[in-house]
Amino acid sequence: MSNLSFENLILDLNQNMLAKDSERIPMLKRVLKRMGNPDQTFKIIHLAGTNGKGSTGFMLKEILQNAGYKVGYFSSPALLDIREQIQIQSQIIPKKSFVKLYQEIVSLLPSDIKPRDISIFEWFVLIMLQYFAENNVEWAVIEAGLGGEKDATNIIAPPIITIFTHIDIDHVKILGHSIKEIALNKAGIIKRNTNVFIAPNQHNSALKVLLDISRENDVKSINEVKLEILDVKKVSLFDNIVSIDAKNFSLKNIKFVLNGTFQIDNLATVLTVYDWFFEKHVVQTTQPLVKMMSEINIPGRFQAISQDPLIILDGAHNVDATKRLIETIRLMKPNAKLFFVLGFLKDKNYVKMAKLYNEAATKIITVQPDNPERTLDQSTLNALFKDKWLGSYSNAKQAVSAMEKVVNKNDLIVVSGSFYLVKEMGAALNEET
DSSP states (O other): OTTOOHHHHHHHSBOOOOTTOTTHHHHHHHHHHHTTOGGGGSEEEEEEOSBSHHHHHHHHHHHHHHTTOOEEEEOSSOSSOGGGGEEETTEEOOHHHHHHHHHHHHHHSOTTOOGGGSBHHHHHHHHHHHHHHHTTOSEEEEEOSSSSTTSGGGGSOOOSEEEEOBOOSOOHHHHOSSHHHHHHHHGGGOOTTOEEEEOSSOOHHHHHHHHHHHHHTTOSEEEEOOGGGEEEEEEOSSOEEEEEEOSSOEEEEEEEOOOSHHHHHHHHHHHHHHHHHHHTTSOSSSHHHHHHHHHOOOTTSSEEEEETTEEEEOOOOSHHHHHHHHHHHHHHOTTOOEEEEEOOBTTSOHHHHHHHHHHHOSEEEEEOOSOTTTBOOHHHHHHTTGGGEEEEESSHHHHHHHHHTTOOTTOEEEEESOHHHHHHHHHHHHHHO
């Protein structure tokens, strides 16, 4: 065991998705107790939602770091290295630290729990909590992986802040077939005495669930985010200019460099949390916020990787995210012809996603995402696009190279449909640099 490598450990871990099993949380809490409840040594922001939690969590992580706090960050999926899921001060966990903590936790497991009884995602959660505690983080921004109630991150003690980003249809076999059912699952992270923040533009059924369960759990405060907190002065492909009018601070004509109409919703949520930070003296000035807004760069979220031709990577992986991606492109490049490189997972609503892309696209090239167990088979994928289909390739880099040969200067290439496809393209770019 002492010579165990990180790579061999990852291969040996239980790779199953167990987020539907109601017995997981009680089992993991037993393990956490044997570990000494490391989650109780730092302040936590816990996020759940269908879309937007990655961007919202990333922005809050950056703000707290800018304010001088030592910050742990847990998110998924990773784009280039699986260890990206666990970070302190934007630095990923070292391989040796991961293996060491794994071995320490194994030695603490109750006699009836074996290492392979715990899934890979659950191991990442346990190791993350211990890693944050041992390194004395002050704040931890923790994103739920799938759903909420039965997600492994829900073993944590009541967080200071609980955030719900936009809730929509996704993972229906696990979370439910209606907005209400999915909201009920995600609302399962609400704990007594937390402060709940609810992103704007929620479906009425989701909002009612979140409000009802918050009240039932006697939370300290319920904060419904209002878009009126900001005024968008200018929208362009590479930055926005906004003014902010919050209860405790205001700013005029500030640059916000994240692209996408959906990022305005996420920013409004972050601003509402920042207003709360001001009220509770977590921050004293607007500098940490302004710095984040002007410098933030989130890989795989409307990320421009080339200017000539313009190529965008975006991890839109469900119907709601697809709608928002196309809406953003149409707003920012209304006259551009759109060329898509797409791949879907078979457990997504790929038929509706394909319909949206068909309506918007000039031509489409298909690639199977690099997830053999979940990828949609090539023949089904190709058939979705009929006369728009230009061909299929074995990887994203080849597909983009082929698409570059058929587009003109003012056209736009978009790689999307699955985070795994975006991850693959990002890895290829990383190899070139």
